[in-house]
Amino acid sequence: MIVAMRSDASQADVDVVVQRITEHGLKAISLPGGERVAIGIASTIPPEVRAPLTELLEVMPGVDHVAQVSRAYKLASREFHPVDSVVEIKGITIGAPTFTVAAGPCAIESRDQLMRAAEAVKKAGAKALRGGAFKPRTSPYAFQGLGPKGLRYLKEAGEAAGLITVTEIMDQHDAEMIAEHADILQIGARNMQNYALLNAVGLLDVPVLLKRGPGATIDEWLLAAEYILCQGNRRVILCERGVHPLDRTYTRYTLDVSAIPVVKSISHLPILVDPSHAAGNRAYVPALCLAAAAAGADGLLVEVHPDPASALCDGPQSLSLGTFETLMQDIRAFCRKKRL
Amino acid sequence: MIVAMRSDASQADVDVVVQRITEHGLKAISLPGGERVAIGIASTIPPEVRAPLTELLEVMPGVDHVAQVSRAYKLASREFHPVDSVVEIKGITIGAPTFTVAAGPCAIESRDQLMRAAEAVKKAGAKALRGGAFKPRTSPYAFQGLGPKGLRYLKEAGEAAGLITVTEIMDQHDAEMIAEHADILQIGARNMQNYALLNAVGLLDVPVLLKRGPGATIDEWLLAAEYILCQGNRRVILCERGVHPLDRTYTRYTLDVSAIPVVKSISHLPILVDPSHAAGNRAYVPALCLAAAAAGADGLLVEVHPDPASALCDGPQSLSLGTFETLMQDIRAFCRKKRL
């Protein structure tokens, strides 16, 4: 941590800052510059001290600003865990060197719809079935999901087709029930900073797919992952699904493809990409899937529906079964990962 | 709702769209344009039909896009409720013609801290005491609040000073406990689209302060309010607290002052402003408080701390008691509201 003093700070101001750092058991080094003094902290700062100490220093007399030299997260950081994490579920792996595709409808609408989708995505090469039983919808008047009945269909369809399953959890008090029916719990983008939920799934022994909030910086996203990791659950999978767009004329969000190499460089966690929610329009989904594969993602989360035109949720962004099959063939040709 | 067809859509495409609308019991009018046909829906569309019908039409052959003529929310809309809503709590009103200031520390740290803050803000003219017992923090290593003990301090301090109280709820299962200790439940910005939480507070008979998510459009914010309103709880107070900034060099968020006249024009709900979280730096807070008052806000939510330099949370953005007192005098001079 570096404390940059104002150019008009007095020596007394500097001394008090140094003293305050020393009181925390840390070593301070004063660094006189041309225009101003900077004070560096030359010790390891315990994680629980970093945030309060930063806030404390920022308001002291003569302080201009405080710059962080180290990152705020540890368990999610590649610096302290250089090897890629691989999450294994029932023999399916997510993370290097595999490219793993999860596909299925946005919302589970009926047993028949899900069985058909599961069979088709399995045949096309998907390893996981996605489908929502509890749906977060912007409007209270939109379809909210089938609830527990949907979970039962999901379990049945996954087992029938030989696919692992992923579904969203919205209420921490549903955790056990959902974990009994699905293999991966998904934290949706709107809940990325719902800390009650993050803490709850952090205490479970079940993989968690953590979507990036559309307004979250990469550091905020990794800090949300840190919430789960520091409770003990180390099986966290990240999922990029688009950030706030400049305008919403053509796409709902802007898929941040550069998040893939950035996350790969600073974190060991696997990262999937969800181009369906990012685009909000199926016409753009295949191009974004190929871009994600080429950029080094560990897999995809794609919305596929047996009959998009009659979907109760997010129909415009769902691929038909035929388009998905073609897409999977294209991905095989372009994917940089060894195993698909 | 207007369905704009593509310029190369066939008459058959148009006919099928018209038929699909008619099947929903709605009247469709075809509007031939110079380049393309547009199809208008000439009936009232029930709220529960709007979202699924839009999604269905968007994916039909020949359709370019669907434009909404009416808004997606009803209960939050001024069109259907022309008179300003006023929320009354123990004789204190929020909403026209009063300007109501809620002040206090970001986090409740001790009984003494809160009692001192309560007494001072009351003396300066505040009507409500704010203070967090459950704190949503970006880092899992930061101070997370005192929990139930904090709630007891809040109730005691509010009663001692003669202030109503507001505190954040993060877990829907805490609702009853919090409602027993505080007068207004605050939904934080990170939870604006936590629908499990919105539904839960919608079923209570207690006022809710709904902060705008930093990435939420105004329509998304009003739809979040609609979640609460349509469950039966009509005492919703909006709170603008800053949207994602272009850069974070000087402020944490960008206070969207124009949201004040916009919300006043399209909704009847009262709107407060929280400049402390928006700025993240106390030096800019007084100017933003005065701007909010001048722009027509119904009040403020301001962080005030007896000793900002030792605050456990958000110290840099908290005003000292002295600065707050001066600010309240300035607001009296500039406020456009009749009563303060």
Added chain:
Amino acid sequence: MIVAMRSDASQADVDVVVQRITEHGLKAISLPGGERVAIGIASTIPPEVRAPLTELLEVMPGVDHVAQVSRAYKLASREFHPVDSVVEIKGITIGAPTFTVAAGPCAIESRDQLMRAAEAVKKAGAKALRGGAFKPRTSPYAFQGLGPKGLRYLKEAGEAAGLITVTEIMDQHDAEMIAEHADILQIGARNMQNYALLNAVGLLDVPVLLKRGPGATIDEWLLAAEYILCQGNRRVILCERGVHPLDRTYTRYTLDVSAIPVVKSISHLPILVDPSHAAGNRAYVPALCLAAAAAGADGLLVEVHPDPASALCDGPQSLSLGTFETLMQDIRAFCRKKRL
């Protein structure tokens, strides 16, 4: 164009709007809805009438808002020019079915630097040499380019290596001089809405590479292209180079990969991608190059420097010659375009 009236608009309000449309020689159709009336314009609206008529209608009594059914640009639109445009320069083509790579240093620093870069990028498979003689820099104290001397080096290096050349124009009064030395004039992101410059290059008979402004919507970008096209110059190449990021911690901008399929669907103009400026960090450039190729871009603009560590401009984002060679081999493996 659809004029949505307010729900409390009177019949007289509606009549006056209809009359105003009719006065412009256009046909208006009134569309009574459940809550409000909408008025559609059922004739082709001349381009020069659209903007002023929209503004005029928006302020009339009883009008809620005006929605555009058709797009504001014509010459850039695929609807009116369904076939992909291909720009040909000295036998090199940009646009389907070729994938064209332009590479070279950010700034031309010396004859030797440019000759070495040109030879190396040609050998690796690039078809065009990029290099700036006039550099737009955020700080007035940064290196501003070699000016006319740089242009002479560019011409010489391009001819020696057998590469076409592209360089930025910042002042419309330099147009002829630059056009004598380079094959493609680049309009930089900061000048995307410098209309004096757009008009000037629109009058020339030389291809123009139009970078997207970091804050520009796709429609604003295509309208900037329309400025050039409607002056008579039809050889416009678009270039996506990143939009404003949520934060600037890891990348300078967010590369908007979804702009590639969007532009392909609504416009016939070729689109290149510049991942170097978007990333601002060479570590992320290869992944973004591959993503752009996989998403269907027509080519790349990549910064390559013989000695990045001593570059006078944008060294951190420049690839070394060796990395670029490896990248070109990877692109050959992944590119969806037929010819490279």
Added chain:
Amino acid sequence: MIVAMRSDASQADVDVVVQRITEHGLKAISLPGGERVAIGIASTIPPEVRAPLTELLEVMPGVDHVAQVSRAYKLASREFHPVDSVVEIKGITIGAPTFTVAAGPCAIESRDQLMRAAEAVKKAGAKALRGGAFKPRTSPYAFQGLGPKGLRYLKEAGEAAGLITVTEIMDQHDAEMIAEHADILQIGARNMQNYALLNAVGLLDVPVLLKRGPGATIDEWLLAAEYILCQGNRRVILCERGVHPLDRTYTRYTLDVSAIPVVKSISHLPILVDPSHAAGNRAYVPALCLAAAAAGADGLLVEVHPDPASALCDGPQSLSLGTFETLMQDIRAFCRKKRL
């Protein structure tokens, strides 16, 4: 400047960085931390060295990132010019302690329109007349301004009403002609980083109003001011006019009111606010004008039109003469500035 090394950097990496800094005649101090070494520069860094040295250090082996302790601009900074700058033109002052209002139509449309506007805004209390003769328009099909004829009307109307005048310059080669007709040259938001234009007006002896680009950070804006200042022209007036919005449903841009106290704290330059372009809707303009005055702005730039419904440009955001008169009375009541 602080160079943060990677946690796995070798001592040799550190030594080479120190050596490179020393070669520039600067003093380097190594600061060993708990996890990584940081290297500080303990001398004044000449402005022309900062940018290239930063870029050079960022790409050296073992370097994680480079943090700036000092700011990139000098002449625009309050640190080196603690007293508020005041720009005086023909006896009218802009900057503390005066609040100065410039008003008038977006575009000059006719002699009569401008004469009427000038007389009315003068009577209501404005000190300056604004009006565009050269109009930057997003669409090439929109009205582009009257050009030189408009300039003559502006000069005549300003003199007749006793108002100073401000008008936009889009082409640096028009500078002399415009300076002969107007008192203040305006650089529009789209041209904030048109460096050819900034350099040209920097060489003139005429005040310049520099609008903030909608995507520009405050540092980028002050660096654009620095371009003008370092050419010798010290009469720069800043103008905030809104940044990119989260959505464009209700306003065209988001007025960044917090930019006012931020600029006041870091710079000595006067700052005006243009709520008309920010809002894009006259209904929200008065509230934003009052907010700007309350937040400490030095004045306003407001669009006023004798007949907004027939305006050729930006009619929806122009105030009528009557509304403007009422607004000026309200500002008198709320303005924190001594003199209006």
